Amino acid sequence: MAYLPQVKIPATYMRGGTSKGVFFRLQDLPEPCQAPGEVRDRLFMRVIGSPDPYSAHIDGMGGATSSTSKCVILSKSSRPDHDVDYLYGQVSIDKAFVDWSGNCGNLSTAAGAFAIHAGLLDPARIPDNGTCVVRIWQANIHKTIIAHVPVSNGQVQETGDFELDGVTFPAAEIVLEFLDPSEDGEEGGSMFPTGNLVDELDVPGVGIFKATMISAGIPTIFVNAADIGYQGTELREDINSDPAQLARFERIRVAGALRMGLIKTPEEALTRQHTPKIAFISPPKSYAASSGKTVEAGEVDLLVRALSMGKLHHAMMGTCAVAIGAAAAVPGTLVNQAAGGGELQAVRFGHPSGTLRVGAEASQVDGSWVVTKAIMSRSARILMEGWVRVPA
Template identity: 70%
Template structure:
């Protein structure tokens, strides 16, 4: 009778953060071979989530068959001055053997502070008996700082509350996030606008020329006008995710944007980094019915935004893409700003924007200013919520990594 390798146990916490879910690990709890980047770490996380799965369901893992639920996080106590915890995010593909480390997850960023406290990574002297704990996070994927304001009650993270977040069924405690210096404004626009232009033109074979705002804020994002794609901006997931031809066209556009942003050297390389850049399309406000049945009125929002993640229209809005929306909306002349009315004018940034997404609405604020002819964004703020769903140990066959 053949002998098969046993399973090992690894401590983990399964958390919801914003409109996403992920498996959180302490770095020191991982098997030694997975404590550093490389094939062993990727193989471990793929097996934990249940990928690659040709059925697209991740039945044999903790993933749930969507980009929002196929995520892994590794936390460690930070040795970086001014920070409490290092946060590394892996977007695990569902049907491919790919873990994309090229960007952050803004939704799960809301869970990092609470999880770090649960894991004992934060000095207990910094956790008051009640009030708010300010957790300083180093986002290791992109080299940026995030500040999380975590509510505390009786010396523990407060997870229940009355903060409602569209895309999440139940209310919870509010976690306010600040994304510090989310875009680097270098010479000629630098990393914020990789081409140094507010609006570019993408020439996509089979589609033609499309106006696009290419921005690196929160996460590299390609913004398009919904009208140019034949959309209204009120679409829900079913209108796009069931259309293989549309998804292929949108992926071709994303690849062209990645090439123009300098993120890849050849169009074919886009398949190796499906997490970035994001692709989103915008439109002026309009009435629509959200996926929950909630009626969204045009007068209650500034614009419409629909975004794709890992090749599918997202059910709500990725947190990092929301950062990009806030920054682009603040800067006069971008497609996002123009869809929102563009009325702020030269030299005046829009301080906040409320946009409609498939599950409802979200408000995000950006502190932006025109300095010596260049736009600088010092902070983007939004609120999410987070909750521990399960904690204990995951089991993984030892011969998988």
Template identity: 70%
Template sequence: MTPPPPQIRIPATYMRGGTSKGVFFRLDDLPERCRVPGPARDALLLRVLGSPDPYGKQTDGMGGATSSTSKAVILSRSARPDHDVDYLYGQVAIDRATVDWSGNCGNLTTAAGAFALHGGLVDPARLPDTGLCTVRIWQANIGRTILAHVPVHGGQVQETGAFLLDGVTFPAAEIALDFLDPAEDGEGASGLFPTGNASDVLVCPDSLVPGGRLTVTLITAGIPTIFVAAADLGYTGTETQDALNGDPAALARFEALRTLGALKMGLIDHPEQAATRLHTPKIILVAPPADYMTSAGKTVRADEIDLLARALSMGKLHHAMMGTAAIALAAAAAIHGTVVHQAAGGRERSSLCFGHPSGTLRVGAAAERRGDGWAITRASMSRSARILMEGWVRVPADCF
């Protein structure tokens, strides 16, 4: 009897970036047939993370059974002028055999900058002995440039520090990110606002919203996102994960809304395609400031924030805020006529502090008029990152 194939091992690093975790690979370390997009690469990453898992736990893999912890990143030296690395991000579904490559992860962008230095992917001549090293990242999913300002001490990435990020238990070193001209213009999107409007009215079934009409902002800055006033769907904007994620009817309603928004944005051609494009677009509920209690039991006062935000990712309410969605939030807040601008008080602003389930986050965006429309020239935020484990992941040799 022929024995089953053995496991193989692949160099990998397990990192936290912002409020997410993922498995990081150098492109050249992957098995040869997984170095190019396609079924082999997807099958490998699914097996590494432990998907698809009908139990929803990813027990037999590196995934953490949430959208924030079921992620994979591939980095390589960049051949593009004025860039150090190419960064490719895969959102790995938990209960189905899908890897979604349609968008970026802003949280793991922080870790991508640090990993580029750890992995020797940046020209050593650009690395200071002590100070900040600006890693010039080409985000391959959306075709955009991101600058990660990574602290360095003694020629090594400085991971420890005093920077606290709500949603992360322990302090670490701060890494600032600048997203340059972050509006997506590929995959069916058309500039900052795919419809050309700062706000639109979606025609919906009455079961989704009474009256069948819902005002939304559809934007592609950072990541394709659907913004809606929480009150228009019967929410306050102070909801916890338990309040929504334990309500299957509510989650089905949000998925129906996400499908309608994706069609309106031109991201999909048929409703059925939403099931294979789970990562984008995101849905974010916004509301004017109000006092609320975080998931850690801390009170956030209304006078500490400019707006409330609750984001859904991969069909569930996120425990904090996705980094790319925070960029979309900042961009929308900077532009008159959006749902976000109205919820944040309707005044001019270049930065925004918003409340999410785990606490608060400050983000900034610079908007300017271009012709008859708007453009976001730069958006920024700070996160942190650190290596949790490094070595090899092991998978059965026949899994891809």
């Protein structure tokens, strides 16, 4: 029996922050995949190797974690004052769907670098040496991201001495500015969808406890670690090896999503796994990070652990870091309280792999809190480039 040969598609495999993904230029995709829909989703799932009942991604480019099961499309932007449009797809590992409901803050770093690598920027905007300012339109959430990408001899400088906990080797620093991240562009509405800085969240089968629910960077539900029986010092294996704990976190996430108006029924959460995120927080404590390095309580303002696609993240999602910075900047939120309270313009938080600093500018406008900008540093580099092949 004859079978069709594989399809060969130009692609670039990149690390951005603590994530990895397969990057495409829109024009390089097969024509049926240049528009959103089932055909594009099927392509991305096959590139990654999903759905995979073995949760191993042996027959694809994915890494069988939420941090490594991602695809990105970039194209020249048609929007004024923007260079590129950046669309991000979170590919489910064991189920047949691609979640387009949010952004990846880590791969936003790589999007800035890829825009230059892929020839999507006006050459006149790229200095021979210095910093190239890449104006990115994040198409999933309708927000602007500014990436400050170092350039050497007209090319992206990828090597350097910037160290990022959760990434083994140093690289060049890329500074990201998330402009006006305080409202989810897809859903609209307030930065605090319930209208409150702190809510009482009633979770069936779990209990009633306090929560701060925020849409900044990515919709996120923050709860106090102590309220749900944790220290805030947990590592991946402490959570991900216990299906009962993961099921409890999913119930909290679903209850929060309903309160935030992101879903109308609990069943909708099955096809919206990427958002909202669920995170638990604690005042500073000393702990051993996953690398074995000790994070001292005096080094951080608070501790945060966050789940992505149903599992505890090995470090911290970039968009969730934006949510942490935004919530910390607003006096009275659970995040702000855990960090000591008061007016905070930046915090350093501890996560399973180490620490991260994020800054945010918050103010009240007509009685409502808004964040005009969140800033953090990441790094990115090309791991492989050429063509990805998928069965026809």
